Amino acid sequence: MSDLTVSVVQFDLAWQNPKANRARIRRHLDSLEDTDLIVLPEFFSTGFYENPREKYETMDGDTVAWMSSTAREMDAVVTGSVVMQVQQDGGPAYLNRMLWARPDGTLDWYDKRHLFRFGGEHHHYTAGGARKVFEHRGWLVAPFVCYDVRFPVWCRNRGDYDVALYVANWPHARQYAWDTLVRARAIENQSYVLAVNRVGRNPAGEIYRGGSAILDSTGMPLALCGESETVQTATLSRTRLDEFRSAFPAAMDRDDFTIGDCQ
Numbered sequence: 225m226s227d228l229t230v231s232v233v234q235f236d237l238a239w240q241n242p243k244a245n246r247a248r249i250r251r252h253l254d255s256l257e258d259t260d261l262i263v264l265p266e267f268f269s270t271g272f273y274e275n276p277r278e279k280y281e282t283m284d285g286d287t288v289a290w291m292s293s294t295a296r297e298m299d300a301v302v303t304g305s306v307v308m309q310v311q312q313d314g315g316p317a318y319l320n321r322m323l324w325a326r327p328d329g330t331l332d333w334y335d336k337r338h339l340f341r342f343g344g345e346h347h348h349y350t351a352g353g354a355r356k357v358f359e360h361r362g363w364l365v366a367p368f369v370c371y372d373v374r375f376p377v378w379c380r381n382r383g384d385y386d387v388a389l390y391v392a393n394w395p396h397a398r399q400y401a402w403d404t405l406v407r408a409r410a411i412e413n414q415s416y417v418l419a420v421n422r423v424g425r426n427p428a429g430e431i432y433r434g435g436s437a438i439l440d441s442t443g444m445p446l447a448l449c450g451e452s453e454t455v456q457t458a459t460l461s462r463t464r465l466d467e468f469r470s471a472f473p474a475a476m477d478r479d480d481f482t483i484g485d486c487q
Contacts, residue, residue, distance in 0.1 A: 239427055274345065295327050318350065387460065
């Protein structure tokens with residue numbers, strides 16, 4: 225099985241301006257050559273805000289179409305989360321949806337399971353109920369969104385993924401928690417981790433200082449973004465992952481349990 229080249233895009237989001245954010249990302253992608261997977265932050269088209277009715281995406285809207293066309297053009301999966309409005313039995317519902325746009329034009333998604341109560345997210349958004357694992361070029365990739373990283377049982381590797389993705393709008397006030405948690409998830413699950421945060425400041429004055437990283441299965445960095453707007457790329461080695469898991473078979477000693485109320 226071949227190695228996987230991955231790229232993380234850390235940038236300063238234009239507040240509730242999808243068109244400007246798509247253009248900014250596109251400028252960053254123009255500097256990339258060969259990559260297999262492009263990871264954008266949480267709410268990459270708008271930034272994070274409590275009330276999704278202010279600005280939202282739809283599955284037939286411009287941002288989803290842009291992701292699909294970019295994936296085809298770059299011959300790479302493009303992924304990141306957006307504020308998504310969907311129609312349910314009781315009317316419109318709002319999800320923190322992490323989209324997975326493939327080069328062949330097909331689309332999948334993961335809806336954020338754990339809503340950020342401290343920020344009031346649970347009052348306005350609907351929680352996802354299904355854990356997902358996507359396949360890309362022989363690699364199994366598990367997507368998670370921001371606050372999910374604080375819940376290791378939900379993120380637990382059941383032997384079903386090689387790479388975990390964590391996309392976030394994680395403020396500097398809790399930067400130490402972010403840095404610690406993403407490394408812990410890599411170590412305990414013996415998986416690569418791509419952790420992608422934003423930089424800049426929102427209109428409320430909240431500061432974001434990035435800390436995006438590509439980590440190996442021991443929690444060691446393959447690439448770090450620091451506090452600046454940047455794109456970082458690294459190649460994930462299948463051989464090194466398999467050799468480490470074989471030499472240090474912690475997964476054979478994990479407790480045998482599953483989450484009963486979710487897939």
